[in-house]
Amino acid sequence: MSEKKFLMHSVAISVFSVLVCYFCWLGSEAAVVRGAEAEPSAERSRPLEPAAALESLVTAPGVRVELVASEPEVIDPVSIRFDEDGRLWVVEMRDYPLGPQPGEPPASRIKVLEDRDGDGRFETAHVFADELEFPTGLQPWRGGVFVTFSGKVAYLTDKDGDLRADGEEIWLTGFAEMNTQLRANHPTLGLDRNIYIANGLRGGTVTSAFEVDREPIDIRSNDLRFDPVTRKFEPIAGVSQYGMTLDDFGNRFLCNNRFPLMHVVIEDHYARRNPNYALPALVETVALAGEDSRVYPICRSWTTSLQHAGQFTAACGVTIYRGDGLPAEMYGNSFTCDPTGSLVHREILQRAGATFRSHAAREGVEFLASRDEWFRPVDLSVGPDGALYVVDMYRAVIEHPQFMPAELQQRPDLRNGDDRGRIYRLVATGFQRQSPLPRLSNATDSELVELLARENAWTRETAGRLLLEKQELAVVNELEHLAREAELPATRAAALHVLAGHDLLARDVVQDALADTHPAVRQQAVVVAERWLGDADSLRPDVLSLSNDTDPRVRFQVTLSLAPMRGQNEIDYLKSIALAGAEDPWSRRAVAISMAGAEGDLLRAILADESWYTDGVSAEEKLLLVEFVEQFGKSAPEVEQLALARQLATMSPGIHVERLQQIALAALCRKGRISRSLTDFAGDSATAMALQRIFEATQELANSAHAEATRRTEAIALLGYDGSSAPLLAELALSESTPAVQLAAVDALSYHHHIEPWQALLSEFSALMPLVRNRVLEAVVRNSDRSALLLDAVESGAILPGDIGRVAADQLRRHPNESIRERSNRILPAAVPADREAVLADYQAALELPADPVRGREVFRKQCTTCHSVAGIGVQVGPNVGDNYAKTQEQLLADILQPNRAIDNNYIGYLVVTDEGRTFSGLLISESATSLSLLQEESKQVTFSKSEIESINSTGLSLMPVGLEKNIPHQDMADLLSFLKNWRYLDGLTPYSDQSKEN
Numbered sequence: 001m002s003e004k005k006f007l008m009h010s011v012a013i014s015v016f017s018v019l020v021c022y023f024c025w026l027g028s029e030a031a032v033v034r035g036a037e038a039e040p041s042a043e044r045s046r047p048l049e050p051a052a053a054l055e056s057l058v059t060a061p062g063v064r065v066e067l068v069a070s071e072p073e074v075i076d077p078v079s080i081r082f083d084e085d086g087r088l089w090v091v092e093m094r095d096y097p098l099g100p101q102p103g104e105p106p107a108s109r110i111k112v113l114e115d116r117d118g119d120g121r122f123e124t125a126h127v128f129a130d131e132l133e134f135p136t137g138l139q140p141w142r143g144g145v146f147v148t149f150s151g152k153v154a155y156l157t158d159k160d161g162d163l164r165a166d167g168e169e170i171w172l173t174g175f176a177e178m179n180t181q182l183r184a185n186h187p188t189l190g191l192d193r194n195i196y197i198a199n200g201l202r203g204g205t206v207t208s209a210f211e212v213d214r215e216p217i218d219i220r221s222n223d224l225r226f227d228p229v230t231r232k233f234e235p236i237a238g239v240s241q242y243g244m245t246l247d248d249f250g251n252r253f254l255c256n257n258r259f260p261l262m263h264v265v266i267e268d269h270y271a272r273r274n275p276n277y278a279l280p281a282l283v284e285t286v287a288l289a290g291e292d293s294r295v296y297p298i299c300r301s302w303t304t305s306l307q308h309a310g311q312f313t314a315a316c317g318v319t320i321y322r323g324d325g326l327p328a329e330m331y332g333n334s335f336t337c338d339p340t341g342s343l344v345h346r347e348i349l350q351r352a353g354a355t356f357r358s359h360a361a362r363e364g365v366e367f368l369a370s371r372d373e374w375f376r377p378v379d380l381s382v383g384p385d386g387a388l389y390v391v392d393m394y395r396a397v398i399e400h401p402q403f404m405p406a407e408l409q410q411r412p413d414l415r416n417g418d419d420r421g422r423i424y425r426l427v428a429t430g431f432q433r434q435s436p437l438p439r440l441s442n443a444t445d446s447e448l449v450e451l452l453a454r455e456n457a458w459t460r461e462t463a464g465r466l467l468l469e470k471q472e473l474a475v476v477n478e479l480e481h482l483a484r485e486a487e488l489p490a491t492r493a494a495a496l497h498v499l500a501g502h503d504l505l506a507r508d509v510v511q512d513a514l515a516d517t518h519p520a521v522r523q524q525a526v527v528v529a530e531r532w533l534g535d536a537d538s539l540r541p542d543v544l545s546l547s548n549d550t551d552p553r554v555r556f557q558v559t560l561s562l563a564p565m566r567g568q569n570e571i572d573y574l575k576s577i578a579l580a581g582a583e584d585p586w587s588r589r590a591v592a593i594s595m596a597g598a599e600g601d602l603l604r605a606i607l608a609d610e611s612w613y614t615d616g617v618s619a620e621e622k623l624l625l626v627e628f629v630e631q632f633g634k635s636a637p638e639v640e641q642l643a644l645a646r647q648l649a650t651m652s653p654g655i656h657v658e659r660l661q662q663i664a665l666a667a668l669c670r671k672g673r674i675s676r677s678l679t680d681f682a683g684d685s686a687t688a689m690a691l692q693r694i695f696e697a698t699q700e701l702a703n704s705a706h707a708e709a710t711r712r713t714e715a716i717a718l719l720g721y722d723g724s725s726a727p728l729l730a731e732l733a734l735s736e737s738t739p740a741v742q743l744a745a746v747d748a749l750s751y752h753h754h755i756e757p758w759q760a761l762l763s764e765f766s767a768l769m770p771l772v773r774n775r776v777l778e779a780v781v782r783n784s785d786r787s788a789l790l791l792d793a794v795e796s797g798a799i800l801p802g803d804i805g806r807v808a809a810d811q812l813r814r815h816p817n818e819s820i821r822e823r824s825n826r827i828l829p830a831a832v833p834a835d836r837e838a839v840l841a842d843y844q845a846a847l848e849l850p851a852d853p854v855r856g857r858e859v860f861r862k863q864c865t866t867c868h869s870v871a872g873i874g875v876q877v878g879p880n881v882g883d884n885y886a887k888t889q890e891q892l893l894a895d896i897l898q899p900n901r902a903i904d905n906n907y908i909g910y911l912v913v914t915d916e917g918r919t920f921s922g923l924l925i926s927e928s929a930t931s932l933s934l935l936q937e938e939s940k941q942v943t944f945s946k947s948e949i950e951s952i953n954s955t956g957l958s959l960m961p962v963g964l965e966k967n968i969p970h971q972d973m974a975d976l977l978s979f980l981k982n983w984r985y986l987d988g989l990t991p992y993s994d995q996s997k998e999n
Contacts, residue, residue, distance in 0.1 A: 047374050047394070050422060056372040058298060060346070060362065062327050062429055066120060068389070069113055069423040073125040076108075077391045077421045079137045079186065079379045081145075084440040084462050086384045088113040088122050089145065091135045093393075094418065097180055099133070106133040110147065110156075112163045118435040120425070126163040129156055134177075136185035136242070139195055141228050142469045146187045146195060151177040151204065153187065153197065153226070170209050172226065172233060174216060176202035184224070185242055189461070191250045191497040191524075193468050194225040198240035201256065208233055221927035222268065223254075229501075237271070237282035237928065238264040242316040243336075243379065248457060248490035249520040250527075251356075253334065254283070255318035258311070260336040261287035261347055265355045265586050266560065266593075271928045273563040274596035276635040278931040278945035279589060284355040287334070287347045296366050297341040299373040314340045314399075317379035317391070320349075322457030322490075325386030325427040334358065335367065335388065339376040340399070344368040344390060354556040354586040368426065383425070384437045386456040392422040440466060449478040452498075453491045464494050473502045480509050489518035496521075500528045507532065507539065514542050519551035526557045533562065547573035552581060556590050563594035571598060575605040578628075579612050583620040592631055599632035600640045607647060607664075616656050617663070625660070626667045633672030634948060641672045649690040659711070661694055662718045669721035670751070695722050702741075703728060713744040720748030730757040733772065734764055742772045750779035758786050762793050766803065777808040782918045784817040791823050801828055806963055807866075811921055816913050816951070836898045839965055843897060847889050849974040853986060856979025859972045863964065871983045881980060889977050896964055896973075910934060912944060913951045920944075 048056060050070040057065050069088065079091040094107040109130035113122035128145075135149035144157035144167075152175065157167035175184040183200040190196055203220035210231040217224075219235050223244070226233035240254035240262075247253070252264040263284045271279050288294070293312040317337040321330055334347045346367035347358040361367060368377070368390065379391035395418070427433075440462055443451065451463035467473065476499065483495035496513055499505040505528060513525030526546065532539040546558045555577050559565075565574050574594060581587025595602045606612075606628070612621065633641060648664050651657050701707055701715040702725075716732070719725035729752070732745035749757050761768075761776055768776065780786040791812070793799040801809070812824035857873070865874030868881045912920045912934060920942055922934030932952070933943040968976060979986075 047396070047420060048372050053370070053372050053375065053392075053394070053422060054424075056370050056375070057424070058369050058371070059426065060365075060367045063367075063426055064429050064431075065368070065390075066425045066427070067422060068115075068120060068425045069122040069421075071420045071422075073113060073122065074111065074421045074423060075419060076393055076395075077379075077423060078135075078393060080381050080389060080391055080423065081138055081140060082381070082384050082458065082462075083112075083140045084466060086115075086437040086439070088115075088423070089128070089138055089140070090423070091138055091147075092421070093134055093136070093180070095134065095180075096393075096395075096418075099180070105131045108132045108135050108149070110135060110138065110145070110165075120433055120435075122423075128158070128163055129165040134180050134183060136183050136200070137187050137198075139187035139189055140465070141189070141195075146171070146228070148175070148184045148187055148197065151175040151183070153184070171231070172206055172208055172224075174206040175204040175219075176200065178202050182241065186240075186244045188244055188246060189465055190225070190246055190252075191464075191494065192527075193229065193497070193501040194227050196236070196244060196246075196252065197224045197226075198242065198244040198254070199223045199238075201239060201241045203239075206233070221924075221932075235268060236264075237266060237268045238262070243318045245319045245334075247320045247332065248322060249493055249524055253286070253318055253320060255315045255336055257314055258293065258308075259285060259287075259289040260293065260312050260315040260338075260345060261285075261318060261334050261358060263355050266589065268928055270560045270563065270590075270593055271930050273560075274593045275930045276596065276945050276947050277592050277631055278943045278948075279593070279928055280931070280933065280941075280943045281585075281589070282928055284586070286349070286356045287336075287358045288360075294360070295338050295341045295343060295345055296364055296369070297343055298366075298369045299342050299371050299375075312336075312338055312345075314338050317377065319380040319382070319388070321382060321388055323382040323386035323388060324455045325383075325431050326388055327428050333361065335380050337377040337380060337390075339378050339393070341366075342370045342373055342375040342377070344377050344380070351553065353552045353581070353584040354590070382456070382458045384456075384458055384462075385425075385427075385433055386458070387425045387427045387431070390424040390426065392424065394420045394422055445470070445473070445475045446478060449475050449482060449495075452479075452482060452494050453486050453488060455488065457490070460491065460494055464498050467498050468501045470502075473498075473504060476504050479504075480506065483509055484512050489516075489521050492516065492518070492521050493524040496524060496528050500531075507537070510539060511542055514539075514546065519549070519554050522546065522549065522551070522554050523557045526554070526561050530561050544570060544573055547577055552584065552587065555581065556587060559587070559590040559594045563590075564596035564598065565594045566598055568601070571601045571605055574598075574602055575609065578602070578606065578624065579609070582612075582618070582624045585623075588624050588627055592627060595628070595631070597635075599628065600636055600644060603628055603632055603644060604647060607651070610652075610654075613656050613660055614654070617660055622663055625664055629664050629667035630671040633668045633670065634945060636672070638672075641668060644668060645691075646684070646687045649687050649694060658694070658697060659714065662698055662714055665694070666714070666718040666721070669718070695719070695725070698722075699725060699728060702732065709738055709740045712738075712741050716741065716744040716748050720751035723752070723754065726752050726754050726757045730760045733757075733761060733776075734768075739769070739771060742769075743775050746772065746775045746779060750782070755785060755789065758789055762789060762799065765793070765799050773803075774805065777805060781808050781811045781815070782920065784815075784820055787812060787815060787817070787820045788823075791820070791827055794827055802966070804828070806967070810962070811919075814911065814921070816911065816919055836962070840894060840897050843893055843965060843970065843973060844890075846970040846973040846977070847893065849971055851974040851978035853975065853978040853982040855972075856975035856977070857983070857986065859968060859976040860979055863967060863976075870980070871986070889981070892977055892980060893973070896976075910952055912949055914944065915948050915950045 050067055054065065054067045059065050074090050074092065076092045076094045076096060077090050078093045081089045083089060090111045090113060092109050092111060094109065100106050109132055110128045112126045112128050114124040115122045116124050133150040135147055138145040138147045144155055146153055146155050151173065152170055153172040155169040155171055156165040158164060159166050177183060179202065182202045184197050185200055186198045188196045199219060199222065205216040205218050206224060207216045208214060217235055221239060222235035223238050223240055224233060225236050238252065238254050241256035243255045245253050254262045254264065263286050264282060265284050266282045271282065291311060294310060295312055315336050315338055319335050321333050321335055332349060334349060336345050338345060343366040346361040348361050349356045349358045374394055374396055376393040376395050377390050378393050381389045383389050448463040448467050451459050454460055479495045479499050483492050486492045486495065496505065510525055510529045513521055514529065516522050516525060526543055529539045529543055533543065543558055543562060546554050549555050559577055565571065574591060578591045632644065645665065645668060648661050651661065698715045698718050702712055702719055704712065719729055726749065729745045729749045733742050733749065736742045736745065765773065780790050794801055809828050812820060813828060815821045815824060860870060861873055868874050870881055910922065910924045920934055922936040922942065924932060924934060931943055931945050933941055935941055
């Protein structure tokens with residue numbers, strides 16, 4: 001699944017705003033889905049003691065589970081780390097979910113647990129720090145720990161060694177603190193010596209205590225990393241909720257509620273190398289997510305959503321397992337907690353070009369699940385013994401009350417279990433625990449180098465951390481030997497990064513690594529070689545030689561690391577990479593970054609190579625051509641664009657050349673600045689005649705009822721830049737029987753500056769099909785002249801105000817053009833009563849009317865399906881509005897009629913005005929250093945390069961237009977409410993009862 005689908009499921013990796021109908025998505029119906037290996041537990045309202053809770057766990061074959069810590073030593077654990085001496089550091093969030101009572105200090109703390117007798121149980125606990133406000137994670141470093149809590153990153157030290165913090169240094173502040181579940185978390189040391197921080201979804205504006213003159217950094221769409229040595233920090237790609245993990249080669253994986261596994265494919269610092277490229281995605285959704293995901297609880301699984309039953313609803317604590325304690329086939333698998341399902345899910349990963357794909361390890365059953373519904377796994381970690389450790393917060397209720405219906409927010413069991421907590425160890429059934437575990441704090445530098453060769457990643461990474469912490473490194477020769485000769489590829493990569501972290505990496509060591517037998521090591525060699533790519537004694541030729549590497553991940557990294565690529569030799573290599581990876585969107589994106597400033601050179605090289613289109617142009621090759629030409633059109637001078645148009649127009653005729661010309665010329669005109677001069681090549685009669693022939697053939701194809709719709713729409717796209725084609729496009733939009741052709745004609749007309757076609761369209765507006773009418777309105781409201789024409793038609797009575805639709809009317813009332821805005825608010829405001837309380841009071845009568853959910857389904861289909869899906873009807877852009885089982889009719893009615901009553905920051909609309917004066921409204925769903933994306937109704941995503949944006953402003957309002965009731969009279973409203981409450985009973989299989997009257 002691409003990042004686009006992920007974004008369509010969640011804003012900033014959450015729930016989207018409603019665009020047309022707005023309903024609160026939260027319910028509290030119990031949904032029960034059971035796995036195949038165990039019978040569900042009987043109803044239970046009391047917790048189990050640790051021994052009984054252990055017995056309730058069901059594991060995968062060949063795996064056993066052991067209890068390593070429980071209350072009173074550990075209470076409300078949410079995250080753990082092991083230090084170099086094998087001590088277990090535990091983050092306890094004891095104030096969850098609402099924090100301390102007024103006047104009371106916070107109760108959360110960090111504990112250090114020891115297994116002094118070597119029996120595998122951590123029986124001795126020390127309180128390292130207390131009275132902390134919602135701590136979420138820690139990372140050991142130089143005898144202390146970095147901790148995320150209270151909207152900050154602090155470094156806590158223990159100067160006297162008594163396992164009690166006696167020093168605190170604030171490094172970063174400004175992380176959001178709105179919700180205890182949605183805070184910065186999981187500081188994690190990477191191979192590159194940076195400590196990575198998961199955003200928590202709510203972002204913040206971050207300031208460093210060591211860069212006082214630096215402007216605060218907004219991380220609303222980013223995770224963050226900082227270097228504990230240089231103390232520099234920067235926003236990075238991706239937004240993780242609770243949990244983040246790295247694999248052996250630095251690949252970073254994220255998770256959030258509905259998404260158990262995502263991979264950051266392109267980091268922000270690479271995206272910044274081409275500021276003109278509107279990069280559409282940085283993150284890949286690896287595992288099935290959202291409604292496609294499947295989990296199999298073996299106890300009662302309470303969710304807020306019936307439609308989410310049997311799916312991930314609280315994915316957290318994602319971990320790539322890299323230990324040697326579980327069966328060997330589990331190495332490199334991902335494990336993700338779902339505390340609402342009382343389970344841990346396992347996925348098997350496979351390489352897929354620059355990223356990964358995965359599938360569930362076992363169908364119909366989980367890696368770990370409990371019959372005890374109080375089992376709440378929230379985090380995972382690999383330990384010094386190679387085992388997988390599971391952090392069990394052990395609560396009756398794990399959901400935050402913010403996401404509950406109002407009537408449940410004061411439920412008496414909200415904090416039941418706040419005196420308990422468990423930590424488990426999972427190992428292979430034949431696993432023999434080593435006792436005692438070595439104390440790495442006593443290891444010499446040479447011993448630490450030897451430990452880098454261990455299979456257990458915890459040992460490798462802890463040894464690597466201790467080597468990075470040292471002020472001076474005396475084992476350079478040993479590390480260089482390891483980088484060249486170590487058996488494990490992960491060890492060779494780790495040795496490279498330790499040397500790089502101390503700035504002791506020799507050029508010849510990198511050259512050897514570039515020729516390593518393992519592609520992941522070669523990839524990491526390219527990364528560490530970046531420091532030499534601009535020097536006089538450059539490694540650029542060595543790295544460039546890997547452009548033809550057999551492994552796509554190496555070619556991908558070469559493309560990013562060498563960006564931007566220059567000179568004919570590099571362009572030839574870039575062309576080879578582009579054509580070899582045309583089917584991979586991530587390869588195309590990397591090439592688009594790398595061709596910054598050389599777009600024309602690359603396109604000329606691609607077009608000059610006839611071999612790739614001789615047998616036709618595939619869908620992927622079409623995408624490659626369109627993406628590259630559009631990028632060229634946005635950035636190249638007009639003289640270069642005309643040169644490319646000349647090259648396209650004069651290509652040797654061929655069976656597939658005409659299609660290539662149409663596709664490329666349309667893309668060039670769409671993003672370039674040459675559309676008005678495309679047919680005017682003064683002094684170049686050959687090109688002018690060639691272009692004339694192309695447009696004549698294109699008009700003929702567009703108007704051919706016998707041609708395939710796909711070819712016709714491709715041709716129509718080019719006609720949007722030919723002034724003489726405007727009458728034909730208007731005719732196609734008005735009279736064509738194929739909807740795709742009509743829509744393409746309207747889209748093409750939107751690029752024309754002529755007003756006459758729009759007069760024709762608006763004069764026949766009432767006769768247009770609804771789909772075409774909506775597309776006309778979209779094009780009209782983006783342009784001030786067309787908007788004025790529409791308002792003229794409304795004032796004259798040719799078009800009724802109600803025919804404009806709520807979305808278009810709302811956009812007109814918020815239009816960036818002051819004159820349009822004033823006219824719209826004068827002409828259209830009567831359609832929407834300003835007094836929403838009066839409207840709500842008036843519609844109370846609908847609650848007393850007899851209701852028919854079948855009729856309500858048709859109301860929903862007509863009014864709500866551009867943004868919502870229920871029972872397979874509509875498009876899922878906004879929240880799942882069918883998940884309102886526990887909401888009363890009164891609550892639903894208020895949500896519908898008062899969409900701006902309470903808006904989450906994630907749900908606020910944005911208005912973008914481009915440098916061409918075109919306007920777009922939608923939800924800000926993605927932002928990188930160089931681009932941002934809006935999500936619009938009907939799941940349409942629009943991506944902009946920041947260089948083409950004139951302004952972007954938050955409206956401060958939901959994108960749902962106020963005034964839905966104008967199209968839903970009282971009886972229809974009663975029917976709609978009944979459908980939303982009772983849709984699940986309309987399949988003819990489930991006995992129907994009017995649930996709207998029961999809640």
